[in-house]
Amino acid sequence: DINDFSITPAYKELAPFAATIREQHADILKSARMRQDFTANVSHELKTPLTAISGYAELMENGMVPPEEIGSFAQKIEKNARRLLSLINDIIRLSELDSSNTQLLVEKFDLFEEAQICVENMQIYAEKNDVTITYEGGHQEITANREMINELINNLCANAIRYNKKNGSVKVRVDSSQGHPYISVADTGIGISKEHQKRVFERFYRVDKSRSKQTGGTGLGLAIVKHIVALHDAQLNLESEVGKGTTITVTF
Numbered sequence: 392d393i394n395d396f397s398i399t400p401a402y403k404e405l406a407p408f409a410a411t412i413r414e415q416h417a418d419i420l421k422s423a424r425m426r427q428d429f430t431a432n433v434s435h436e437l438k439t440p441l442t443a444i445s446g447y448a449e450l451m452e453n454g455m456v457p458p459e460e461i462g463s464f465a466q467k468i469e470k471n472a473r474r475l476l477s478l479i480n481d482i483i484r485l486s487e488l489d490s491s492n493t494q495l496l497v498e499k500f501d502l503f504e505e506a507q508i509c510v511e512n513m514q515i516y517a518e519k520n521d522v523t524i525t526y527e528g529g530h531q532e533i534t535a536n537r538e539m540i541n542e543l544i545n546n547l548c549a550n551a552i553r554y555n556k557k558n559g560s561v562k563v564r565v566d567s568s569q570g571h572p573y574i575s576v577a578d579t580g581i582g583i584s585k586e587h588q589k590r591v592f593e594r595f596y597r598v599d600k601s602r603s604k605q606t607g608g609t610g611l612g613l614a615i616v617k618h619i620v621a622l623h624d625a626q627l628n629l630e631s632e633v634g635k636g637t638t639i640t641v642t643f
């Protein structure tokens with residue numbers, strides 16, 4: 392019992408360090424618990440599309456599917472296979488980010504230019520979802536890993552489009568506040584309630600699981616964003632109101 396320092400003289404010597412030891416012990420337990428949760432979640436998330444794929448394939452193999460429905464079964468198999476691939480890609484990405492704290496390759500570049508590129512690449516996706524996406528602001532030079540920043544902006548924009556409303560909008564802004572460059576992605580979407588705001592950056596946490604799945608979400612996008620922000624010693628801020636929209640800001 393690490394809380395009982397009266398048992399042996401050696402423990403008495405450790406007593407002055409009790410608070411630190413207790414804190415470290417709690418940290419170790421917390422990260423062990425998080426690892427266990429993550430492994431359990433990964434297994435569950437991977438099993439779901441795999442079970443569906445093998446189920447549909449078995450029905451087809453046994454001749455249980457009428458010829459006119461073969462096409463739609465094949466589509467279901469393809470959809471689940473694509474989902475499996477996105478999940479595996481995001482899981483691999485998170486584990487790469489976990490081990491990349493040793494050396495972060497950085498370069499100087501214009502955050503505004505990067506935002507422009509991302510927004511332009513998102514235009515078709517936004518149109519498909521009946522959402523408009525625009526950028527504003529101006530030149531802001533940052534020193535960062537360009538690929539990761541690109542990924543961060545893409546993840547935020549994809550969410551801002553996916554959790555939006557019909558004819559909604561997304562505004563990406565690059566500016567500076569008290570000398571610190573920032574990028575914000577603001578949407579006019581469904582918003583996130585206070586109780587969920589604290590948790591959306593956790594791995595596999597979704598407010599509405601079926602909406603996330605329908606729109607191709609893995610539940611890992613914001614966990615990847617949080618990781619990239621931490622690697623850059625940047626700051627992450629979320630403001631949201633249910634029914635009105637969400638703004639996520641990353642300040643460098």
Ligand code: ADP
Pocket residue numbers: 550551554555578580581582583591592596597598599603604607608609610611612613614637
């Ligand atoms: P997902 O792949 O499910 O989108 P994320 O990690 O990117 O996973 O986001 C976690 C959850 O946070 C989402 O499932 C969604 O419920 C919520 N969320 C993220 N971005 C937004 C947003 N811009 N507006 C409303 N809800 C959002």
